[in-house]
Amino acid sequence: MPGRGTYTDSDATHHPLPPLDQLRRLPRQFYGRPVVEVARAAVGKLLVHQVRGRTLVGRIVETEAYRGPEDRAAHSAGGRRTPRNEAMWGPAGHAYVFFVYGMHWHMNLVTGSAGEPHAVLIRAVEPVVGLELMARRRKMTADRRELTNGPGKLCAAFGIDRRHYGVDLAGTGGLYLADAPETRVVTARRIGIDYAGAWANRAWRFLEPGNRYVSRPPEGRLRGA
DNA sequence: AGGAAGATCCGCT
DNA sequence: GCGGATCTTCCTG
Numbered sequence: 001m002p003g004r005g006t007y008t009d010s011d012a013t014h015h016p017l018p019p020l021d022q023l024r025r026l027p028r029q030f031y032g033r034p035v036v037e038v039a040r041a042a043v044g045k046l047l048v049h050q051v052r053g054r055t056l057v058g059r060i061v062e063t064e065a066y067r068g069p070e071d072r073a074a075h076s077a078g079g080r081r082t083p084r085n086e087a088m089w090g091p092a093g094h095a096y097v098f099f100v101y102g103m104h105w106h107m108n109l110v111t112g113s114a115g116e117p118h119a120v121l122i123r124a125v126e127p128v129v130g131l132e133l134m135a136r137r138r139k140m141t142a143d144r145r146e147l148t149n150g151p152g153k154l155c156a157a158f159g160i161d162r163r164h165y166g167v168d169l170a171g172t173g174g175l176y177l178a179d180a181p182e183t184r185v186v187t188a189r190r191i192g193i194d195y196a197g198a199w200a201n202r203a204w205r206f207l208e209p210g211n212r213y214v215s216r217p218p219e220g221r222l223r224g225a
Numbered sequence: 226a227g228g229a230a231g232a233t234c235c236g237c238t
Numbered sequence: 239g240c241g242g243a244t245c246t247t248c249c250t251g
Contacts, residue, residue, distance in 0.1 A: 100245095101244070
């Protein structure tokens with residue numbers, strides 16, 4: 001068993017991280033900025049889920065910014081406000097969780113000012129703590145990159161679903177982001193939104209180059225963010 | 226009221 | 239690489 005505030009060998013990554021008992025929850029101001037800025041800043045930060053005495057931590061290695069109502073790729077495109085995407089209009093620092101393809105959950109960070117339907121999709125994390133539980137939920141061994149290398153996969157591994165719709169990440173709940181050192185970030189086109197016309201070409205995907213948990217390597221030459 | 230599509234994943238070839 | 243899974247939401251494509 002790991003001691004308090006330490007990582008086990010199997011949990012260790014090659015990145016410098018704060019001790020487990022000193023995780024600093026990111027404050028609301030982190031989210032209350034322009035969505036593209038938050039998407040970039042979120043890469044390298046820690047996704048933490050503490051529930052029933054268990055702690056899961058993942059290092060965010062890939063995000064995407066969605067900026068409705070102009071952004072045609074966003075669920076808030078055109079200002080269509082429904083019970084499903086309602087959380088996008090809410091205050092910064094809350095979670096927008098949605099269900100797609102009849103079986104997958106995705107998690108977003110609501111950003112900017114209330115009334116601006118902007119959000120950051122968390123597309124991939126590098127597992128850091130709680131790999132055993134993640135592996136059990138994902139029905140695979142903990143050494144595989146498929147554990148958390150996609151937006152639906154990481155939600156399955158972390159047990160994130162409808163129960164987390166709208167929760168306050170900057171409050172006192174068990175789901176939140178924690179601070180971690182900056183890392184290298186590059187941009188790319190967003191994935192799976194080819195229907196969005198010119199908006200599909202925006203470089204609003206942010207990722208840590210070379211990280212094996214990135215859902216899928218970007219096409220073409222990498223551009224620094 | 227009905228159908229189509231979806232910010233995906235998985236297993237098979 | 240490809241197609242099927244699976245189901246909620248939204249618009250009538």
